[in-house]
Amino acid sequence: MREVRVRFAPSPTGALHIGGVRTALYNFLLARQLKGTMILRIEDTDQNRYVPGAEEYILQSLAWVGIKIDEGVGVGGPYAPYRQSERKPIYMQYAQQLIDSGNAYYAFDTEDELEVMRERLKTAGVALPQYNSITRMQMRNSLTLLEEEVKQLLEAKTPYVVRLKVPRKEEVRLNDMIRGWVMVHSSQIDDKVLMKSDGMPTYHLANVVDDYLMKISHVIRGEEWLPSAPLHVLLYKYLGWEKEMPQFAHLPLLLKPTGDGKLSKRDADQMGFPIFPIDWIDPNTKEKAIGFREAGYLPEALINFLAFLGWNPGTQQEIFSLDELINAFSVERIGKAGTKFDIHKAQWFNQQYLRAKSDEALAEYLLDSLSKENISCTKEKAAKIASIMRERITFPKDLWEHGKFFFHAPTTFDENVASKRWNDDAVKVLNAYKIELPTLATFDAPTAKATLEKVTSELGIGTGKILQALRLSITGAGAGPDLMMVMEIIGKDEVMKRIEYALKTLNVKVA
Numbered sequence: 001m002r003e004v005r006v007r008f009a010p011s012p013t014g015a016l017h018i019g020g021v022r023t024a025l026y027n028f029l030l031a032r033q034l035k036g037t038m039i040l041r042i043e044d045t046d047q048n049r050y051v052p053g054a055e056e057y058i059l060q061s062l063a064w065v066g067i068k069i070d071e072g073v074g075v076g077g078p079y080a081p082y083r084q085s086e087r088k089p090i091y092m093q094y095a096q097q098l099i100d101s102g103n104a105y106y107a108f109d110t111e112d113e114l115e116v117m118r119e120r121l122k123t124a125g126v127a128l129p130q131y132n133s134i135t136r137m138q139m140r141n142s143l144t145l146l147e148e149e150v151k152q153l154l155e156a157k158t159p160y161v162v163r164l165k166v167p168r169k170e171e172v173r174l175n176d177m178i179r180g181w182v183m184v185h186s187s188q189i190d191d192k193v194l195m196k197s198d199g200m201p202t203y204h205l206a207n208v209v210d211d212y213l214m215k216i217s218h219v220i221r222g223e224e225w226l227p228s229a230p231l232h233v234l235l236y237k238y239l240g241w242e243k244e245m246p247q248f249a250h251l252p253l254l255l256k257p258t259g260d261g262k263l264s265k266r267d268a269d270q271m272g273f274p275i276f277p278i279d280w281i282d283p284n285t286k287e288k289a290i291g292f293r294e295a296g297y298l299p300e301a302l303i304n305f306l307a308f309l310g311w312n313p314g315t316q317q318e319i320f321s322l323d324e325l326i327n328a329f330s331v332e333r334i335g336k337a338g339t340k341f342d343i344h345k346a347q348w349f350n351q352q353y354l355r356a357k358s359d360e361a362l363a364e365y366l367l368d369s370l371s372k373e374n375i376s377c378t379k380e381k382a383a384k385i386a387s388i389m390r391e392r393i394t395f396p397k398d399l400w401e402h403g404k405f406f407f408h409a410p411t412t413f414d415e416n417v418a419s420k421r422w423n424d425d426a427v428k429v430l431n432a433y434k435i436e437l438p439t440l441a442t443f444d445a446p447t448a449k450a451t452l453e454k455v456t457s458e459l460g461i462g463t464g465k466i467l468q469a470l471r472l473s474i475t476g477a478g479a480g481p482d483l484m485m486v487m488e489i490i491g492k493d494e495v496m497k498r499i500e501y502a503l504k505t506l507n508v509k510v511a
Protein backbone atom coordinates (compact mmCIF):
# COMPACT_ATOMS: atom_id res chain seq x y z
CA MET A 1 0.00 0.00 0.00
CA ARG A 2 1.09 3.53 -0.73
CA GLU A 3 2.65 5.44 2.15
CA VAL A 4 0.19 8.02 3.42
CA ARG A 5 1.49 11.55 3.05
CA VAL A 6 -0.90 14.47 3.30
CA ARG A 7 -0.28 18.16 3.20
CA PHE A 8 -1.87 21.34 4.39
CA ALA A 9 -0.88 23.96 1.84
CA PRO A 10 -2.09 27.41 2.84
CA SER A 11 -1.15 30.63 1.10
CA PRO A 12 0.11 33.33 3.45
CA THR A 13 -2.38 35.90 2.21
CA GLY A 14 -3.85 36.85 5.58
CA ALA A 15 -5.15 35.24 8.74
CA LEU A 16 -5.98 31.57 8.55
CA HIS A 17 -9.75 31.23 8.28
CA ILE A 18 -11.40 28.71 10.59
CA GLY A 19 -12.29 26.66 7.48
CA GLY A 20 -8.57 26.34 6.84
CA VAL A 21 -8.11 24.95 10.33
CA ARG A 22 -10.77 22.35 9.55
CA THR A 23 -8.91 21.40 6.36
CA ALA A 24 -5.68 21.05 8.33
CA LEU A 25 -7.50 18.98 10.95
CA TYR A 26 -8.96 16.50 8.47
CA ASN A 27 -5.54 16.05 6.90
CA PHE A 28 -4.01 15.55 10.32
CA LEU A 29 -6.66 13.03 11.43
CA LEU A 30 -6.14 10.95 8.31
CA ALA A 31 -2.36 11.10 8.66
CA ARG A 32 -2.47 9.98 12.29
CA GLN A 33 -5.04 7.27 11.69
CA LEU A 34 -3.12 5.73 8.81
CA LYS A 35 0.28 6.23 10.44
CA GLY A 36 1.19 8.67 7.73
CA THR A 37 2.98 12.01 7.56
CA MET A 38 1.44 15.45 7.95
CA ILE A 39 3.19 18.07 5.86
CA LEU A 40 2.94 21.85 5.97
CA ARG A 41 3.74 23.55 2.70
CA ILE A 42 3.51 27.30 2.31
CA GLU A 43 2.21 28.30 -1.11
CA ASP A 44 3.59 31.78 -1.51
CA THR A 45 4.11 32.07 -5.25
CA ASP A 46 1.75 34.99 -5.55
CA GLN A 47 3.99 37.82 -4.39
CA ASN A 48 1.22 40.39 -4.81
CA ARG A 49 -0.97 38.73 -2.23
CA TYR A 50 1.76 38.02 0.30
CA VAL A 51 0.94 39.36 3.77
CA PRO A 52 3.76 39.69 6.29
CA GLY A 53 3.15 37.76 9.47
CA ALA A 54 0.66 35.37 7.90
CA GLU A 55 3.04 32.42 7.91
CA GLU A 56 3.89 32.81 11.61
CA TYR A 57 0.20 33.16 12.26
CA ILE A 58 -0.51 29.84 10.53
CA LEU A 59 2.21 28.09 12.55
CA GLN A 60 0.98 29.54 15.83
CA SER A 61 -2.64 28.69 15.09
CA LEU A 62 -1.88 25.07 14.25
CA ALA A 63 0.28 24.75 17.35
CA TRP A 64 -2.48 26.18 19.53
CA VAL A 65 -5.14 23.73 18.34
CA GLY A 66 -2.70 20.84 18.64
CA ILE A 67 -2.23 19.95 14.97
CA LYS A 68 1.31 18.72 14.90
CA ILE A 69 3.30 19.06 11.73
CA ASP A 70 5.66 16.17 10.96
CA GLU A 71 7.41 17.68 7.99
CA GLY A 72 7.46 21.09 6.38
CA VAL A 73 7.87 24.77 7.12
CA GLY A 74 9.08 25.26 10.66
CA VAL A 75 10.12 21.62 10.97
CA GLY A 76 12.18 20.70 7.90
CA GLY A 77 12.28 17.31 6.26
CA PRO A 78 13.59 15.28 3.33
CA TYR A 79 11.83 17.35 0.66
CA ALA A 80 12.86 20.79 1.90
CA PRO A 81 12.42 23.60 1.19
CA TYR A 82 8.69 23.57 1.87
CA ARG A 83 8.11 27.21 1.06
CA GLN A 84 7.31 27.49 -2.64
CA SER A 85 9.07 30.82 -3.11
CA GLU A 86 12.28 29.03 -2.13
CA ARG A 87 11.60 26.33 -4.70
CA LYS A 88 11.44 28.74 -7.63
CA PRO A 89 14.27 27.10 -9.66
CA ILE A 90 12.50 23.73 -9.56
CA TYR A 91 9.42 24.60 -11.56
CA MET A 92 10.65 25.85 -14.92
CA GLN A 93 12.03 22.45 -15.93
CA TYR A 94 8.56 20.97 -15.64
CA ALA A 95 7.06 23.80 -17.63
CA GLN A 96 9.80 23.15 -20.20
CA GLN A 97 8.94 19.46 -20.23
CA LEU A 98 5.33 20.37 -20.99
CA ILE A 99 6.41 22.75 -23.77
CA ASP A 100 8.67 20.09 -25.27
CA SER A 101 5.95 17.49 -25.28
CA GLY A 102 3.53 19.93 -26.94
CA ASN A 103 1.28 20.30 -23.92
CA ALA A 104 2.18 23.86 -23.06
CA TYR A 105 3.27 26.92 -24.99
CA TYR A 106 4.80 30.36 -24.65
CA ALA A 107 2.39 33.28 -24.78
CA PHE A 108 3.70 36.78 -25.39
CA ASP A 109 0.44 38.71 -25.25
CA THR A 110 0.58 41.99 -23.38
CA GLU A 111 -2.09 43.05 -20.89
CA ASP A 112 -3.51 45.37 -23.55
CA GLU A 113 -3.70 42.61 -26.12
CA LEU A 114 -5.51 40.37 -23.66
CA GLU A 115 -7.93 43.16 -22.91
CA VAL A 116 -8.63 43.71 -26.62
CA MET A 117 -9.33 40.00 -27.00
CA ARG A 118 -11.74 40.01 -24.07
CA GLU A 119 -13.55 43.08 -25.38
CA ARG A 120 -13.83 41.58 -28.85
CA LEU A 121 -15.33 38.39 -27.47
CA LYS A 122 -17.73 40.27 -25.24
CA THR A 123 -18.98 42.30 -28.20
CA ALA A 124 -19.49 39.02 -30.04
CA GLY A 125 -21.72 37.88 -27.20
CA VAL A 126 -19.33 35.60 -25.29
CA ALA A 127 -20.28 35.87 -21.64
CA LEU A 128 -17.02 34.55 -20.23
CA PRO A 129 -14.15 35.40 -22.58
CA GLN A 130 -11.28 32.99 -22.12
CA TYR A 131 -7.87 32.20 -23.48
CA ASN A 132 -8.66 28.68 -24.64
CA SER A 133 -8.41 26.12 -27.41
CA ILE A 134 -10.29 28.40 -29.79
CA THR A 135 -9.13 31.89 -28.90
CA ARG A 136 -5.46 30.97 -28.52
CA MET A 137 -5.20 30.71 -32.30
CA GLN A 138 -5.77 34.46 -32.59
CA MET A 139 -3.19 35.39 -29.99
CA ARG A 140 0.59 35.90 -29.95
CA ASN A 141 1.98 32.62 -28.78
CA SER A 142 4.28 29.83 -29.85
CA LEU A 143 1.35 28.06 -31.50
CA THR A 144 0.62 30.94 -33.87
CA LEU A 145 4.04 32.52 -34.35
CA LEU A 146 6.80 31.07 -36.50
CA GLU A 147 9.48 29.13 -34.67
CA GLU A 148 12.05 31.74 -35.66
CA GLU A 149 9.92 34.56 -34.24
CA VAL A 150 9.50 32.73 -30.95
CA LYS A 151 13.24 32.22 -30.73
CA GLN A 152 13.88 35.90 -31.34
CA LEU A 153 11.32 36.99 -28.77
CA LEU A 154 12.83 34.68 -26.17
CA GLU A 155 16.36 35.84 -26.97
CA ALA A 156 15.24 39.46 -26.70
CA LYS A 157 13.91 38.61 -23.23
CA THR A 158 10.38 39.58 -24.18
CA PRO A 159 8.13 38.91 -21.20
CA TYR A 160 6.12 35.74 -21.61
CA VAL A 161 3.99 33.32 -19.70
CA VAL A 162 3.70 29.57 -20.21
CA ARG A 163 0.18 28.33 -20.75
CA LEU A 164 -1.23 24.83 -20.63
CA LYS A 165 -2.51 23.62 -23.99
CA VAL A 166 -5.87 22.27 -22.94
CA PRO A 167 -7.35 19.85 -25.50
CA ARG A 168 -10.46 21.01 -27.29
CA LYS A 169 -12.63 17.97 -26.90
CA GLU A 170 -11.87 15.65 -24.07
CA GLU A 171 -13.69 14.35 -21.06
CA VAL A 172 -11.54 14.92 -17.95
CA ARG A 173 -12.50 12.65 -15.07
CA LEU A 174 -11.44 12.31 -11.51
CA ASN A 175 -12.66 10.10 -8.74
CA ASP A 176 -13.11 12.28 -5.67
CA MET A 177 -13.24 10.40 -2.36
CA ILE A 178 -16.19 12.50 -1.22
CA ARG A 179 -17.99 13.31 -4.45
CA GLY A 180 -17.36 10.20 -6.52
CA TRP A 181 -16.72 10.63 -10.23
CA VAL A 182 -16.41 14.23 -11.32
CA MET A 183 -16.50 14.76 -15.06
CA VAL A 184 -15.60 18.00 -16.80
CA HIS A 185 -15.41 18.65 -20.50
CA SER A 186 -12.12 20.20 -21.53
CA SER A 187 -13.94 22.95 -23.44
CA GLN A 188 -14.85 24.31 -20.00
CA ILE A 189 -11.21 24.68 -19.01
CA ASP A 190 -9.13 27.62 -20.18
CA ASP A 191 -5.44 27.56 -21.02
CA LYS A 192 -4.29 28.39 -17.53
CA VAL A 193 -1.01 30.17 -16.99
CA LEU A 194 1.56 27.79 -15.52
CA MET A 195 4.57 30.11 -15.34
CA LYS A 196 4.19 33.83 -14.85
CA SER A 197 6.30 36.51 -16.49
CA ASP A 198 8.20 37.02 -13.21
CA GLY A 199 9.51 33.47 -13.47
CA MET A 200 7.28 32.24 -10.68
CA PRO A 201 4.98 29.30 -11.21
CA THR A 202 1.27 29.76 -10.66
CA TYR A 203 -0.58 27.88 -7.96
CA HIS A 204 -1.60 25.14 -10.41
CA LEU A 205 1.86 24.16 -11.60
CA ALA A 206 3.59 24.56 -8.24
CA ASN A 207 0.86 22.65 -6.44
CA VAL A 208 0.98 19.66 -8.78
CA VAL A 209 4.77 19.58 -9.06
CA ASP A 210 5.19 19.76 -5.30
CA ASP A 211 2.51 17.18 -4.56
CA TYR A 212 4.35 14.87 -6.93
CA LEU A 213 7.84 15.61 -5.63
CA MET A 214 6.73 15.42 -2.01
CA LYS A 215 5.01 12.10 -2.72
CA ILE A 216 1.61 13.28 -1.52
CA SER A 217 -0.89 10.42 -1.41
CA HIS A 218 -4.08 12.34 -0.56
CA VAL A 219 -5.08 15.89 -1.39
CA ILE A 220 -7.70 16.98 1.12
CA ARG A 221 -8.79 20.55 0.55
CA GLY A 222 -11.76 22.87 0.38
CA GLU A 223 -14.48 22.62 -2.21
CA GLU A 224 -13.37 25.92 -3.74
CA TRP A 225 -10.50 23.99 -5.33
CA LEU A 226 -12.73 21.45 -7.05
CA PRO A 227 -12.92 23.48 -10.30
CA SER A 228 -9.10 23.38 -10.45
CA ALA A 229 -8.91 19.63 -10.00
CA PRO A 230 -9.56 18.63 -13.67
CA LEU A 231 -6.76 20.94 -14.69
CA HIS A 232 -4.50 19.24 -12.18
CA VAL A 233 -5.51 15.86 -13.59
CA LEU A 234 -4.41 17.05 -17.05
CA LEU A 235 -1.09 18.18 -15.61
CA TYR A 236 -0.46 14.78 -14.00
CA LYS A 237 -1.24 13.16 -17.32
CA TYR A 238 0.99 15.41 -19.42
CA LEU A 239 3.87 15.16 -16.99
CA GLY A 240 3.63 11.37 -17.10
CA TRP A 241 2.72 11.10 -13.41
CA GLU A 242 -0.74 9.56 -13.68
CA LYS A 243 0.27 6.60 -11.54
CA GLU A 244 1.51 8.89 -8.79
CA MET A 245 -1.57 11.09 -8.82
CA PRO A 246 -2.89 11.57 -5.27
CA GLN A 247 -6.42 10.76 -4.28
CA PHE A 248 -8.58 13.85 -4.06
CA ALA A 249 -11.09 14.74 -1.35
CA HIS A 250 -12.83 18.10 -1.65
CA LEU A 251 -14.39 19.13 1.64
CA PRO A 252 -17.87 20.67 1.83
CA LEU A 253 -18.17 24.43 2.17
CA LEU A 254 -18.74 26.10 5.51
CA LEU A 255 -21.99 28.03 5.23
CA LYS A 256 -23.35 31.05 7.07
CA PRO A 257 -25.42 30.13 10.16
CA THR A 258 -28.52 30.83 8.08
CA GLY A 259 -27.36 28.38 5.44
CA ASP A 260 -27.49 30.83 2.56
CA GLY A 261 -24.01 31.15 1.14
CA LYS A 262 -20.44 30.75 2.16
CA LEU A 263 -19.39 31.86 5.65
CA SER A 264 -17.44 35.09 5.47
CA LYS A 265 -15.59 37.29 7.93
CA ARG A 266 -18.31 39.88 7.45
CA ASP A 267 -20.98 37.43 8.63
CA ALA A 268 -18.91 36.52 11.65
CA ASP A 269 -18.29 40.18 12.50
CA GLN A 270 -21.95 41.01 12.15
CA MET A 271 -23.05 38.11 14.31
CA GLY A 272 -20.32 38.75 16.82
CA PHE A 273 -18.29 35.58 16.71
CA PRO A 274 -14.67 34.90 15.75
CA ILE A 275 -13.64 33.42 12.43
CA PHE A 276 -9.90 33.23 13.00
CA PRO A 277 -8.27 30.76 15.42
CA ILE A 278 -6.23 33.37 17.28
CA ASP A 279 -6.14 37.17 17.39
CA TRP A 280 -5.14 38.74 14.09
CA ILE A 281 -4.01 42.28 13.55
CA ASP A 282 -4.25 43.22 9.90
CA PRO A 283 -0.81 44.64 9.06
CA ASN A 284 -2.31 47.18 6.65
CA THR A 285 -5.35 48.48 8.47
CA LYS A 286 -4.09 47.62 11.98
CA GLU A 287 -7.59 46.38 12.61
CA LYS A 288 -7.78 43.64 15.20
CA ALA A 289 -9.95 40.55 14.85
CA ILE A 290 -10.54 38.52 18.00
CA GLY A 291 -9.55 34.88 17.72
CA PHE A 292 -11.32 31.81 19.12
CA ARG A 293 -8.45 31.49 21.61
CA GLU A 294 -8.85 35.00 22.96
CA ALA A 295 -12.64 34.68 22.97
CA GLY A 296 -12.21 31.85 25.45
CA TYR A 297 -12.61 28.72 23.37
CA LEU A 298 -10.57 25.74 24.49
CA PRO A 299 -8.51 24.22 21.69
CA GLU A 300 -9.90 20.74 22.34
CA ALA A 301 -13.47 22.06 22.15
CA LEU A 302 -12.77 23.91 18.94
CA ILE A 303 -11.21 20.80 17.40
CA ASN A 304 -14.20 18.69 18.41
CA PHE A 305 -16.55 21.29 16.92
CA LEU A 306 -14.57 21.57 13.68
CA ALA A 307 -14.38 17.80 13.28
CA PHE A 308 -18.17 17.72 13.16
CA LEU A 309 -18.38 20.42 10.49
CA GLY A 310 -18.74 18.07 7.56
CA TRP A 311 -17.98 14.75 9.20
CA ASN A 312 -20.00 12.63 11.62
CA PRO A 313 -19.19 9.35 13.33
CA GLY A 314 -22.55 7.76 12.49
CA THR A 315 -23.33 7.35 16.21
CA GLN A 316 -24.83 9.56 18.91
CA GLN A 317 -21.47 10.31 20.49
CA GLU A 318 -20.52 13.96 20.21
CA ILE A 319 -17.64 14.44 22.59
CA PHE A 320 -14.42 13.17 21.06
CA SER A 321 -10.91 13.72 22.29
CA LEU A 322 -8.28 14.15 19.62
CA ASP A 323 -7.26 10.51 20.01
CA GLU A 324 -10.85 9.39 19.70
CA LEU A 325 -11.24 11.50 16.58
CA ILE A 326 -8.14 9.92 15.10
CA ASN A 327 -9.69 6.49 15.62
CA ALA A 328 -13.18 7.32 14.48
CA PHE A 329 -12.41 9.57 11.50
CA SER A 330 -13.05 8.42 7.97
CA VAL A 331 -13.17 10.33 4.71
CA GLU A 332 -16.14 8.18 3.66
CA ARG A 333 -18.22 9.80 6.40
CA ILE A 334 -17.64 13.33 5.16
CA GLY A 335 -20.76 14.75 3.55
CA LYS A 336 -21.00 16.49 0.19
CA ALA A 337 -23.42 19.21 1.23
CA GLY A 338 -22.20 22.45 2.76
CA THR A 339 -22.40 22.63 6.55
CA LYS A 340 -23.88 25.49 8.51
CA PHE A 341 -21.52 27.15 10.92
CA ASP A 342 -23.48 27.16 14.16
CA ILE A 343 -21.58 29.13 16.78
CA HIS A 344 -23.98 27.94 19.49
CA LYS A 345 -22.73 24.44 18.88
CA ALA A 346 -19.16 25.66 19.34
CA GLN A 347 -20.23 27.23 22.64
CA TRP A 348 -21.93 24.00 23.66
CA PHE A 349 -18.72 22.06 23.06
CA ASN A 350 -16.82 24.64 25.08
CA GLN A 351 -19.25 24.22 27.98
CA GLN A 352 -18.87 20.47 27.87
CA TYR A 353 -15.09 20.64 27.95
CA LEU A 354 -15.13 23.18 30.77
CA ARG A 355 -17.50 21.04 32.82
CA ALA A 356 -15.23 18.07 32.42
CA LYS A 357 -12.45 19.94 34.22
CA SER A 358 -11.76 19.63 37.94
CA ASP A 359 -12.68 22.43 40.33
CA GLU A 360 -8.98 23.06 40.82
CA ALA A 361 -8.39 23.48 37.08
CA LEU A 362 -11.32 25.86 36.77
CA ALA A 363 -10.09 27.72 39.83
CA GLU A 364 -6.91 28.55 37.94
CA TYR A 365 -8.95 30.42 35.35
CA LEU A 366 -10.68 32.39 38.05
CA LEU A 367 -7.42 33.16 39.84
CA ASP A 368 -6.06 34.37 36.54
CA SER A 369 -8.89 36.85 36.09
CA LEU A 370 -8.65 37.90 39.72
CA SER A 371 -4.96 38.65 39.53
CA LYS A 372 -5.68 40.98 36.60
CA GLU A 373 -8.15 42.76 38.88
CA ASN A 374 -5.67 42.80 41.77
CA ILE A 375 -8.03 40.77 43.91
CA SER A 376 -6.48 38.15 46.15
CA CYS A 377 -8.20 34.86 46.77
CA THR A 378 -7.14 31.49 48.13
CA LYS A 379 -7.06 28.44 45.87
CA GLU A 380 -9.64 26.78 48.11
CA LYS A 381 -12.10 29.60 47.82
CA ALA A 382 -11.60 29.79 44.05
CA ALA A 383 -12.22 26.05 43.76
CA LYS A 384 -15.42 26.36 45.81
CA ILE A 385 -16.65 29.14 43.55
CA ALA A 386 -15.76 27.04 40.50
CA SER A 387 -17.69 24.10 41.88
CA ILE A 388 -20.95 26.03 42.02
CA MET A 389 -20.39 28.07 38.88
CA ARG A 390 -19.27 25.26 36.58
CA GLU A 391 -22.70 24.56 35.11
CA ARG A 392 -23.21 28.23 34.33
CA ILE A 393 -20.16 29.09 32.30
CA THR A 394 -19.41 29.00 28.59
CA PHE A 395 -15.96 30.56 28.73
CA PRO A 396 -13.27 30.55 31.45
CA LYS A 397 -13.66 34.30 31.92
CA ASP A 398 -17.32 33.78 32.88
CA LEU A 399 -16.19 32.56 36.30
CA TRP A 400 -15.19 36.11 37.04
CA GLU A 401 -17.66 37.93 34.78
CA HIS A 402 -20.66 36.08 36.21
CA GLY A 403 -19.21 35.73 39.68
CA LYS A 404 -18.11 39.26 40.53
CA PHE A 405 -20.57 39.29 43.44
CA PHE A 406 -18.33 36.84 45.27
CA PHE A 407 -15.82 39.67 45.59
CA HIS A 408 -17.83 42.86 45.36
CA ALA A 409 -21.04 43.57 47.25
CA PRO A 410 -23.80 44.68 44.89
CA THR A 411 -24.32 48.40 44.66
CA THR A 412 -27.33 48.15 42.37
CA PHE A 413 -30.16 45.67 42.31
CA ASP A 414 -32.07 44.19 39.39
CA GLU A 415 -35.09 46.46 39.30
CA ASN A 416 -37.33 43.95 37.68
CA VAL A 417 -36.72 41.40 40.42
CA ALA A 418 -36.96 44.07 43.11
CA SER A 419 -40.35 45.26 41.90
CA LYS A 420 -41.72 41.73 41.93
CA ARG A 421 -40.02 40.17 44.94
CA TRP A 422 -39.12 42.91 47.38
CA ASN A 423 -42.17 43.14 49.61
CA ASP A 424 -43.17 43.36 53.27
CA ASP A 425 -42.76 39.63 53.80
CA ALA A 426 -39.25 39.72 52.40
CA VAL A 427 -38.31 42.70 54.56
CA LYS A 428 -39.67 40.98 57.65
CA VAL A 429 -37.75 37.78 57.00
CA LEU A 430 -34.52 39.54 56.13
CA ASN A 431 -34.68 41.68 59.26
CA ALA A 432 -35.21 38.61 61.41
CA TYR A 433 -32.53 36.64 59.56
CA LYS A 434 -30.03 39.44 60.05
CA ILE A 435 -30.67 39.39 63.79
CA GLU A 436 -30.38 35.60 63.94
CA LEU A 437 -27.06 35.34 62.11
CA PRO A 438 -24.71 36.71 64.84
CA THR A 439 -25.88 33.98 67.21
CA LEU A 440 -24.46 31.24 64.96
CA ALA A 441 -21.16 29.73 66.07
CA THR A 442 -20.41 28.28 62.65
CA PHE A 443 -21.71 29.39 59.35
CA ASP A 444 -21.95 27.21 56.27
CA ALA A 445 -24.56 26.38 53.63
CA PRO A 446 -26.57 23.93 55.80
CA THR A 447 -26.68 26.27 58.82
CA ALA A 448 -27.51 29.23 56.60
CA LYS A 449 -30.42 27.23 55.23
CA ALA A 450 -31.60 25.86 58.56
CA THR A 451 -31.52 29.34 60.09
CA LEU A 452 -33.50 30.80 57.23
CA GLU A 453 -36.11 28.06 57.55
CA LYS A 454 -36.34 28.64 61.26
CA VAL A 455 -36.97 32.35 60.70
CA THR A 456 -39.56 31.85 57.97
CA SER A 457 -41.50 29.25 59.91
CA GLU A 458 -41.57 31.46 62.96
CA LEU A 459 -42.99 34.26 60.83
CA GLY A 460 -45.28 31.93 58.95
CA ILE A 461 -43.92 32.98 55.60
CA GLY A 462 -42.97 30.42 52.93
CA THR A 463 -39.20 30.32 52.35
CA GLY A 464 -39.74 30.00 48.60
CA LYS A 465 -41.54 33.33 48.56
CA ILE A 466 -38.64 35.36 49.86
CA LEU A 467 -35.68 33.44 48.43
CA GLN A 468 -35.29 35.70 45.44
CA ALA A 469 -35.32 38.77 47.63
CA LEU A 470 -32.53 37.25 49.70
CA ARG A 471 -30.60 36.44 46.54
CA LEU A 472 -31.16 39.97 45.32
CA SER A 473 -29.66 41.43 48.46
CA ILE A 474 -26.63 39.10 48.32
CA THR A 475 -25.85 39.18 44.59
CA GLY A 476 -27.89 42.02 43.12
CA ALA A 477 -29.55 39.63 40.66
CA GLY A 478 -32.56 37.33 40.62
CA ALA A 479 -30.82 34.17 39.46
CA GLY A 480 -27.48 32.49 40.01
CA PRO A 481 -25.78 29.50 41.61
CA ASP A 482 -26.82 27.78 44.85
CA LEU A 483 -27.56 30.70 47.18
CA MET A 484 -26.70 28.88 50.42
CA MET A 485 -23.29 28.00 49.00
CA VAL A 486 -22.83 31.59 47.84
CA MET A 487 -23.46 32.74 51.41
CA GLU A 488 -21.09 30.15 52.81
CA ILE A 489 -18.36 31.35 50.43
CA ILE A 490 -18.76 35.06 51.13
CA GLY A 491 -19.08 34.45 54.86
CA LYS A 492 -21.44 35.45 57.65
CA ASP A 493 -20.25 39.01 58.22
CA GLU A 494 -20.45 39.90 54.57
CA VAL A 495 -23.92 38.33 54.32
CA MET A 496 -25.09 40.50 57.19
CA LYS A 497 -23.58 43.63 55.68
CA ARG A 498 -25.21 42.96 52.33
CA ILE A 499 -28.63 42.31 53.82
CA GLU A 500 -28.36 45.49 55.83
CA TYR A 501 -27.40 47.51 52.78
CA ALA A 502 -30.25 46.02 50.73
CA LEU A 503 -32.74 46.73 53.48
CA LYS A 504 -31.56 50.30 53.62
CA THR A 505 -31.45 50.89 49.88
CA LEU A 506 -34.40 48.89 48.68
CA ASN A 507 -36.76 49.83 51.50
CA VAL A 508 -36.77 53.36 50.28
CA LYS A 509 -37.94 52.31 46.87
CA VAL A 510 -40.64 49.89 47.88
CA ALA A 511 -43.81 51.46 49.13
Ligand code: GLU
Residues within 6 Å of the ligand: 008, 009, 010, 011, 043, 203, 207, 220, 221, 222, 225
Ligand atom coordinates in the same frame (compact mmCIF):
# COMPACT_ATOMS: atom_id res chain seq x y z
N1 GLU B 1 -2.63 27.25 -1.58
C1 GLU B 1 -3.97 26.75 -1.65
C2 GLU B 1 -4.77 27.46 -0.56
O1 GLU B 1 -4.41 28.52 -0.20
C3 GLU B 1 -3.94 25.27 -1.47
C4 GLU B 1 -5.04 24.51 -2.13
C5 GLU B 1 -4.68 23.05 -2.14
O2 GLU B 1 -4.67 22.46 -1.06
O3 GLU B 1 -4.39 22.53 -3.20
O4 GLU B 1 -5.75 26.99 -0.04
